Amino acid sequence: MRNVGAVIRRRNEEAAGALIGYLPVGFPTLDESVEAAVALVENGVDVLELGLPYSDPVMDGTVIQAATVQALANGFRLAHGFEAVRRVTERVDAPVLVMTYWNPVVQYGVDRFADDLAAAGGAGLITPDLIPDEAGDWLAASERTGLDRVFLAAPSSTDARIRQAVEASRGFVYAVSTMGITGARTDVDQAARGLVGRLREAGAEASCVGLGISTAEQVAEVLEYAEGAIVGSALVKALADGGIEAAGALAAELARGTARK
Amino acid sequence: MALRAQTGPYFGEFGGRFVPESLVAALDELSEAYTLAKLDPAFGEELAELGRSYTGRPSIITEVPRFAEHAGGARIILKREDLNHTGSHKINNVLGQALLTRRIGKKRVIAETGAGQHGVATATAAALFGLECTIYMGEVDTERQALNVARMRLLGAEVIPVKTGSRTLKDAINDAMRDWVTNVETTNYIFGTVAGPHPFPEMVRDFQAIVGEEARQQVIDLTGGLPTAVAACVGGGSNAIGIFHAFLDDADVALYGFEAGGDGVDTPRHAATISKGRPGVLHGARSYLLQDEDGQTIESHSISAGLDYPGVGPEHSWLAALGRATYLPITDDAAMQALRLLSRTEGIIPAIESAHALAGALDLGRELGRDATILVNLSGRGDKDMETAARYFELLDGSAE
Incomplete structure (x- = not known):
């Protein structure tokens, strides 16, 4: 199995850190989402985050919502998520995490979901609306299958909750850069720097910062203090506006931000 | 406990x-x-x-005998949350x-x-x-x-x-x-x-429990005993839990939640979450949910905007699972007929949401018979629904095309 933690460690040894790129499965079509994901990796994305479109994505801003609504209207099914993971991992070596809201996993069956994700070559799950407090089934299933589990930490998280996120997570901890939802911002909040410091004090091996990152300069800024930078909405917007080529070009541009200064 | x-x-x-x-x-x-x-x-x-001094509590109860004639002669008593300031519970x-x-x-x-x-x-x-x-x-x-x-x-x-x-x-x-x-x-x-x-x-729930606490005593004062059944409409379920709560441990009092049956629960157009859904996670809680096989939320339908919700409060799911409360669907049409019936027999125009509970009470009364007393939460007034009602019953000159 591809190891997210190992890739992030390697990128922090050979460069400033890791670039993590998000795209939703099935947007604009299943085939194009697979091609676009491959293009991201070929252009310097180190870890892929494939999102499963969901009817009620409370952590997502307008760009990602618009894309996932279209994917659902085009007939996205959970089975397409596993298919996309399989097809992408057959083509590129980057580890592939799946980002999903919790209800689809519950309905599919937590154990069955873990088994099918592992069988497809997936590295693990990012769960934006599942906190460790409610994650008993998933902690057990990920232990059994060896899948990574990425929980979120927020600037408002207490020290106890920071420790809980660090202990429950494997792969990395997703540091929410600012209080908000997904979507490109001009300034990535300074709160991220403080949060990553707290995560490190709590023993986190890798913290990756997401929400609001859209330029190579922001990637470079984040990698001064974090192990990885996560870019979502900007890539989705590039894909929506300019197709696979534009998404690949943006990935290449963002990857400049991982160069060691 | x-x-x-x-x-x-x-x-x-x-x-x-x-x-x-x-x-x-x-x-x-x-x-x-x-x-x-x-x-x-x-x-x-x-x-x-x-x-x-602001809401107008306690809200009164009103017995509605002319309406109850259509409910098999059972006594029907309304808890008048429609009279609150702002028009609902x-x-x-x-x-x-x-x-x-x-x-x-x-x-x-x-x-x-x-x-x-x-x-x-x-x-x-x-x-x-x-x-x-x-x-x-x-x-x-x-x-x-x-x-x-x-x-x-x-x-x-x-x-x-x-x-x-x-x-x-x-x-x-x-x-x-x-x-x-x-x-x-x-x-x-x-x-x-x-x-x-x-x-x-x-x-x-705690903030709404006043509804049932008042109503329980008011019904005892009026009738000398507890009601046979308590009825309320259920969307998310706040007015229902409000009136149910004081009665939860009165084992002889039957509790009925009436969900929005829309065009009918055998059609795709309804909001009958407990009747037709299954447990899942939405909006922060695990509860019954209208969803497809993949866990995508299914869009609900009801003529009543206040009941047009594919989820329901977790305490209702629990009461349903325990068998302590019974949840049944009421179609758009049954609710609208009950709305008109209460208007014409009692001079009270209910909200379309609350009309679901009234329609349910009509069914319950026929089933429970003349000895039954049914307490209905009249959770809101119908002023906001006049346009919908006018269109439904073609009440405006020139609007009936």
């Missing part, structure tokens, strides 16, 4: 906090503030005083949460609304307490409840029509949660029903 003593976060296997980490601090803050408020007699006294909860907002020290409140009743109540409380107020309302609902949009704006609230998803209540909740995640430091979310993450199901 008494059923009434059940608290969150879990009601059996239902409830919990399935939320982004960014919201946990706010939910903890709210839980703590609420716990302290409950222990503070001054909080309870201030809320009770607002009830007396929603004000009970909103005043409680607005007081809490002040205790926490936040200056801005947000809320979702379906029919507009909770939005109007929140805008009202915001005006009373001098809070900045933003209401999220599905675009579909802003069209079918235009009068309530005007009310909220007159009260000084900003109303944001939500254009995502089904453009109804569930999407209004999504956008309100997005706002809260972003502005949590300054903003309190005044949630309108007994759904959502802990502490909302427990807290909203």
